[in-house]
Amino acid sequence: MQQERRPLGRPRQDHKGKPTKNIILDVATRLFLEQGYQVVSMDDVAKKCGVTKATVYYYYKTKADLFTDAMVQMMIRIRKRIFDILSADKPLKERLLEFAKAHLQATVGIDIKGFMKEAKNSLSSEQLQQMKETEDKMYEVLEQALINAMEKGEIPKSHPQLGAHSFVALLTVGNYKDADQHPIFPSLDEMAKQIVDFYWNGLGN
Amino acid sequence: MQQERRPLGRPRQDHKGKPTKNIILDVATRLFLEQGYQVVSMDDVAKKCGVTKATVYYYYKTKADLFTDAMVQMMIRIRKRIFDILSADKPLKERLLEFAKAHLQATVGIDIKGFMKEAKNSLSSEQLQQMKETEDKMYEVLEQALINAMEKGEIPKSHPQLGAHSFVALLTVGNYKDADQHPIFPSLDEMAKQIVDFYWNGLGN
Amino acid sequence: MQQERRPLGRPRQDHKGKPTKNIILDVATRLFLEQGYQVVSMDDVAKKCGVTKATVYYYYKTKADLFTDAMVQMMIRIRKRIFDILSADKPLKERLLEFAKAHLQATVGIDIKGFMKEAKNSLSSEQLQQMKETEDKMYEVLEQALINAMEKGEIPKSHPQLGAHSFVALLTVGNYKDADQHPIFPSLDEMAKQIVDFYWNGLGN
Amino acid sequence: MQQERRPLGRPRQDHKGKPTKNIILDVATRLFLEQGYQVVSMDDVAKKCGVTKATVYYYYKTKADLFTDAMVQMMIRIRKRIFDILSADKPLKERLLEFAKAHLQATVGIDIKGFMKEAKNSLSSEQLQQMKETEDKMYEVLEQALINAMEKGEIPKSHPQLGAHSFVALLTVGNYKDADQHPIFPSLDEMAKQIVDFYWNGLGN
DNA sequence: AATGAATGAGAATTCATTCAT
DNA sequence: TATGAATGAATTCTCATTCAT
Numbered sequence: 001m002q003q004e005r006r007p008l009g010r011p012r013q014d015h016k017g018k019p020t021k022n023i024i025l026d027v028a029t030r031l032f033l034e035q036g037y038q039v040v041s042m043d044d045v046a047k048k049c050g051v052t053k054a055t056v057y058y059y060y061k062t063k064a065d066l067f068t069d070a071m072v073q074m075m076i077r078i079r080k081r082i083f084d085i086l087s088a089d090k091p092l093k094e095r096l097l098e099f100a101k102a103h104l105q106a107t108v109g110i111d112i113k114g115f116m117k118e119a120k121n122s123l124s125s126e127q128l129q130q131m132k133e134t135e136d137k138m139y140e141v142l143e144q145a146l147i148n149a150m151e152k153g154e155i156p157k158s159h160p161q162l163g164a165h166s167f168v169a170l171l172t173v174g175n176y177k178d179a180d181q182h183p184i185f186p187s188l189d190e191m192a193k194q195i196v197d198f199y200w201n202g203l204g205n
Numbered sequence: 206m207q208q209e210r211r212p213l214g215r216p217r218q219d220h221k222g223k224p225t226k227n228i229i230l231d232v233a234t235r236l237f238l239e240q241g242y243q244v245v246s247m248d249d250v251a252k253k254c255g256v257t258k259a260t261v262y263y264y265y266k267t268k269a270d271l272f273t274d275a276m277v278q279m280m281i282r283i284r285k286r287i288f289d290i291l292s293a294d295k296p297l298k299e300r301l302l303e304f305a306k307a308h309l310q311a312t313v314g315i316d317i318k319g320f321m322k323e324a325k326n327s328l329s330s331e332q333l334q335q336m337k338e339t340e341d342k343m344y345e346v347l348e349q350a351l352i353n354a355m356e357k358g359e360i361p362k363s364h365p366q367l368g369a370h371s372f373v374a375l376l377t378v379g380n381y382k383d384a385d386q387h388p389i390f391p392s393l394d395e396m397a398k399q400i401v402d403f404y405w406n407g408l409g410n
Numbered sequence: 411m412q413q414e415r416r417p418l419g420r421p422r423q424d425h426k427g428k429p430t431k432n433i434i435l436d437v438a439t440r441l442f443l444e445q446g447y448q449v450v451s452m453d454d455v456a457k458k459c460g461v462t463k464a465t466v467y468y469y470y471k472t473k474a475d476l477f478t479d480a481m482v483q484m485m486i487r488i489r490k491r492i493f494d495i496l497s498a499d500k501p502l503k504e505r506l507l508e509f510a511k512a513h514l515q516a517t518v519g520i521d522i523k524g525f526m527k528e529a530k531n532s533l534s535s536e537q538l539q540q541m542k543e544t545e546d547k548m549y550e551v552l553e554q555a556l557i558n559a560m561e562k563g564e565i566p567k568s569h570p571q572l573g574a575h576s577f578v579a580l581l582t583v584g585n586y587k588d589a590d591q592h593p594i595f596p597s598l599d600e601m602a603k604q605i606v607d608f609y610w611n612g613l614g615n
Numbered sequence: 616m617q618q619e620r621r622p623l624g625r626p627r628q629d630h631k632g633k634p635t636k637n638i639i640l641d642v643a644t645r646l647f648l649e650q651g652y653q654v655v656s657m658d659d660v661a662k663k664c665g666v667t668k669a670t671v672y673y674y675y676k677t678k679a680d681l682f683t684d685a686m687v688q689m690m691i692r693i694r695k696r697i698f699d700i701l702s703a704d705k706p707l708k709e710r711l712l713e714f715a716k717a718h719l720q721a722t723v724g725i726d727i728k729g730f731m732k733e734a735k736n737s738l739s740s741e742q743l744q745q746m747k748e749t750e751d752k753m754y755e756v757l758e759q760a761l762i763n764a765m766e767k768g769e770i771p772k773s774h775p776q777l778g779a780h781s782f783v784a785l786l787t788v789g790n791y792k793d794a795d796q797h798p799i800f801p802s803l804d805e806m807a808k809q810i811v812d813f814y815w816n817g818l819g820n
Numbered sequence: 821a822a823t824g825a826a827t828g829a830g831a832a833t834t835c836a837t838t839c840a841t
Numbered sequence: 842t843a844t845g846a847a848t849g850a851a852t853t854c855t856c857a858t859t860c861a862t
Binding site: 430461462463464465468469 | 824825826827828829
């Protein structure tokens with residue numbers, strides 16, 4: 001009697017029947033974020049997905065396409081997350097604090113600039129444009145929240161775009177570690193609080 | 206009277222008799238900053254220097270060595286520049302404004318983080334450590350200026366490391382351009398002024 | 411009636427439909443034996459196979475891998491050949507003579523020692539170990555034949571490992587050519603006979 | 616008052632005022648024997664000598680020249696040593712035993728064959744010829760000793776060239792180590808005795 | 821939908837060799 | 842006598858990409 005063949009060893013991550021294209025995109029996103037555009041090879045992506053390179057190419061015509069899609073989708077997700085946090089019915093400062101905490105937790109900074117510089121020569125101008133636009137939309141969510149707060153008189157009127165970018169820039173400080181791997185503040189919560197306080201002053205409150 | 210001998214044809218990029226090693230380091234620094242570690246090949250560096258790859262290897266055993274040296278020397282130069290600006294006998298806010306203007310002009314952000322991530326896998330831990338330490342020393346100059354200002358009562362006492370990193374982080378905002386290539390403020394001076402104002406508030410003044 | 415499609419131009423070296431991997435292994439074996447590990451480049455192998463370097467790397471991750479596989483497979487083949495010759499139902503001396511003739515004909519000495527020394531620094535210890543083990547197994551076949559002969563009283567009892575290695579060592583004499591390219595004996599058969607006679611005496615017969 | 620400048624650190628190996636050319640030859644010989652022709656670079660030689668590559672080239676026009684000279688000088692030295700041992704006024708078997716012991720001790724086998732194969736493509740035919748001739752002369756010393764012994768009736772008359780080469784070939788067995796690094800006989804003396812006994816039988820005694 | 825095989829274009833690195841000083 | 846600087850040619854290895862199946 002024929003036994004069911006059972007594959008030996010640890011079965012490769014199942015990904016729960018997610019469509020292959022999604023698996024590839026997710027894996028690629030993670031790898032690109034962790035290691036950068038140039039360092040990650042299509043083969044790396046393929047292997048981590050348990051498929052072959054050719055399969056990756058079946059879904060994405062070029063590495064640049066895969067990268068662009070990965071970054072854009074990621075920014076869209078982040079934008080949603082920001083939007084949700086900032087939509088809550090709470091004082092702005094509290095919402096900003098939550099935003100800060102959420103982002104300091106994410107391993108990934110929203111350091112699009114860096115990624116763009118690295119990939120600049122490899123991406124088509126359409127792709128760069130597309131990424132830029134998605135990035136802008138991300139900032140717009142924060143800008144809008146600031147505008148609303150200004151209108152409600154919650155904060156003094158000032159340049160909302162500057163405000164949005166400043167906030168995100170300040171968040172990067174939270175990821176800093178010195179040569180001995182010590183961050184500026186020992187706990188994430190403390191870090192978030194300090195940054196938001198600083199920012200809040202900066203806004204002129 | 207014997208004229209100065211002048212070589213015929215396009216003079217081999219003269220670099221004014223600078224020693225080859227320096228030329229290589231300078232060219233490499235520029236290329237790495239513009240394009241990133243992975244993208245720049247040793248051949249690129251060599252060609253821009255008007256020498257062969259082998260010559261580059263004569264002076265630098267590996268690409269990682271060249272990169273590390275380039276980054277370290279650059280950070281040392283920046284540190285000197287910062288030090289000079291901050292040593293002037295003027296109110297802190299004015300010195301910060303000058304600092305801001307100087308750095309917004311430089312093509313180069315002090316975006317070491319990005320470079321380190323990209324090169325992480327290629328550099329030895331000693332090299333990473335060396336870069337980290339040089340980076341730290343850069344920030345220390347700014348920290349010290351803040352500490353002095355706090356002691357003189359020029360600004361409220363607060364966390365100087367946070368202050369230093371925040372300032373540099375805010376400067377990156379000045380390089381932002383949106384999808385249509387518009388910066389946040391049209392002129393560099395305006396940008397610098399706004400950032401410093403924001404920062405000054407953030408410090409609690 | 412439609413003819414079999416026949417490709418135009420010089421047919422790509424056909425090698426009788428042998429799988430590419432085998433072609434590469436065979437060609438590599440020959441080249442390594444003829445010229446040594448260091449001298450043979452992956453490009454040499456590729457060209458002789460009518461494929462590109464990248465194809466060679468598709469099948470063998472490194473040159474050391476290719477070399478190890480080539481040597482191991484070769485030793486396995488030799489071992490089989492020795493085994494077949496020594497398994498015949500004839501007096502030992504006759505079998506040894508056949509063995510000797512067979513091996514003097516082969517361009518290849520079983521000079522693993524030399525190969526290992528040359529490649530020592532390039533191979534991983536696992537690879538060296540693997541080669542060593544395969545070499546040992548080769549000698550074991552000869553050893554076993556000697557042991558059997560001792561048990562049957564065909565030759566005096568003595569140290570079989572010494573006997574095995576001595577025989578192979580003596581065979582190398584057959585490849586010697588002096589400065590004028592003269593071998594020690596003009597004919598291969600004579601050479602084999604003399605070596606085996608010498609050896610036979612050495613065994614104490 | 617000006618102090619004598621004294622170099623810092625460990626003074627580079629002094630080589631006792633031996634002329635530079637000799638130092639280079641000695642170092643080169645050792646390196647080539649240990650690692651093979653291809654693997655040893657002119658820079659390796661230079662560094663081990665404490666001079667620059669250019670200095671090595673000052674004394675030896677090419678690597679092939681250096682190699683040839685190194686090998687030839689070495690073979691001449693070995694030949695002298697063999698000659699001395701074999702000239703003693705003792706029974707041949709004792710002299711052979713001494714020879715065997717001496718050569719099993721030397722790290723270096725007289726494995727000229729291997730070296731020649733490796734360097735074949737790099738040496739000029741004159742160089743190959745020169746090495747071949749020196750090698751032949753080495754064997755002639757042993758041959759002559761066998762001829763003398765035959766004439767004195769110490770051993771049966773047989774083919775002295777075969778005898779000479781067989782002896783040297785058998786000596787290589789002494790360097791064999793199996794996969795577990797065990798030699799065939801634990802002690803060098805035992806090994807030498809067994810080989811000479813075997814050989815002595817082989818000669819027909 | 822997925823893949824195995826193949827490749828062209830580079831990339832980093834090495835090295836024998838030359839030459840002006 | 843010795844060297845520092847420079848190079849051309851090779852070498853190992855990588856990778857995005859293609860294509861027939």
